[in-house]
Amino acid sequence: MPTRARQAVGGVVYHVLNRGNLRARIFHKLADYEAFERTLEEARQRTPVDILDWCLMPNHWHMVLLPRHDGDLAEFMRWLTVTHTQRWRAHSHTEGQGHLYQGRYKSFPVQTDRHFLLVCRYVERNALRAGLAERAQDWRWSSLWRRVHGSDPQRQILSPWPVDRPANWLELVNRPMRPAEQQAIRQSVQRGRPYGEAAWQVKTAEDLGLQHTFRGRGRPNKEAKTMTPVPFSLLPIWSPHVPAFLTGDDDMPGGVICQGLVG
Numbered sequence: 001m002p003t004r005a006r007q008a009v010g011g012v013v014y015h016v017l018n019r020g021n022l023r024a025r026i027f028h029k030l031a032d033y034e035a036f037e038r039t040l041e042e043a044r045q046r047t048p049v050d051i052l053d054w055c056l057m058p059n060h061w062h063m064v065l066l067p068r069h070d071g072d073l074a075e076f077m078r079w080l081t082v083t084h085t086q087r088w089r090a091h092s093h094t095e096g097q098g099h100l101y102q103g104r105y106k107s108f109p110v111q112t113d114r115h116f117l118l119v120c121r122y123v124e125r126n127a128l129r130a131g132l133a134e135r136a137q138d139w140r141w142s143s144l145w146r147r148v149h150g151s152d153p154q155r156q157i158l159s160p161w162p163v164d165r166p167a168n169w170l171e172l173v174n175r176p177m178r179p180a181e182q183q184a185i186r187q188s189v190q191r192g193r194p195y196g197e198a199a200w201q202v203k204t205a206e207d208l209g210l211q212h213t214f215r216g217r218g219r220p221n222k223e224a225k226t227m228t229p230v231p232f233s234l235l236p237i238w239s240p241h242v243p244a245f246l247t248g249d250d251d252m253p254g255g256v257i258c259q260g261l262v263g
Contacts, residue, residue: 008067008070008071008072008073008074008107008208009067009070009207009208010067010068010069010070010071010072011066011067011068012066012067012109012110012204012208013052013064013065013066013109013110013111013112013116013162014064014065014066014067014073014107014108014109014110015062015063015064015107015108015110015119015123015185015188015189015195016062016063016064016065016073016077016105016106016107017060017061017062017063017105017106017107017189018060018061018081018101018102018104018105018106019059019060019061019101019102020059020060020100020101020102023059023060023102024059025058025059026058026059026060026061026100026101027056027057027058027059027141033056033140033141035084035087036056036061036084037056037141039080039083039084039087040054040080040157041157042083043076043079043080043083044076044157046076046079047067047072047075047076047079048067048068048069048072049065049066049067049068049072049073049076050065050066050067050068050159050160051063051065051143051157051158051159052064052065052066052120052143052158052159052161052162053119053120053123053124053143054123054142054143055123055124055126055127055139055141055142055143055144056141056142057126057127057130057132058132062122062123062126063123064110064116064119064120064123066159066162073107077105077107081101081105084100085100085101106189106190106192107192108188108189108191108192108193108194108195108213109194109195109196109204109208109210110194110195110196111194111195111196111197111200111201111204112162112163113163113196113197115195115196115197116161116162116163117163117165117166118177118181118185119185119195120161121172121173121177122177122181122182122185123143124136124142124143124144124173125173125174125177126139126142127139127141127142128173128174135174136170136173136174137149137170137173137174143158144173146158148170191213191214192210192213193205193210193213193214194208194210194213201214
């Protein structure tokens with residue numbers, strides 16, 4: 001089946017993720033993290049994309065981005081991953097030895113309301129959830145660290161959020177998320193499904209050609225005419241997904257975890 005074209009338009013927030021090929025480590029030492037963040041700043045200077053949030057993990061990374069114009073996200077990500085790969089290979093003297101990344105980045109649109117805050121919370125607590133830091137703001141390779149501990153020049157890469165950040169943001173980020181909230185975000189990661197209120201999901205999927213992200217796996221049902229977003233309250237009690245705490249790679253299938261319901 002041919003790969004579907006990306007429908008990334010300007011003025012829409014996207015969560016973006018990529019991981020190392022075969023889940024191998026991308027960042028082995030401090031200099032690797034530093035080099036990626038420098039490349040990230042260069043990418044922002046080349047293409048007008050607002051960087052709202054990020055977290056670098058040993059074998060993958062998350063970002064929350066707001067492209068200003070149609071096509072900007074694809075160009076930003078193309079230059080970032082290609083340039084980072086070339087520099088990584090040159091530094092490690094491994095040119096021509098296969099892929100650094102597993103493939104193209106994954107992305108999904110995010111509604112700019114409470115859902116945006118949930119996605120940013122999910123991203124910024126990634127290292128804490130993986131046991132790499134005692135507090136989320138202590139993980140050096142994240143937007144949260146720059147916002148809390150960074151100098152004025154270091155914070156310049158961060159664009160203002162489209163919604164107000166709660167006054168108790170640090171407390172929220174360091175507090176465990178509800179399992180159903182995490183599961184809904186992971187489903188969007190895996191399927192590229194718009195993340196937001198049900199009506200917004202339907203409209204956004206139709207506008208961006210993402211209706212397929214609400215269909216089941218396998219051959220499509222010829223009788224299926226509409227898509228049905230799944231609200232938090234209707235998520236299954238049991239889910240075939242569990243976080244891989246040792247790597248922080250918690251958005252892929254791998255076990256069974258009991259899911260709570262939103263109160």
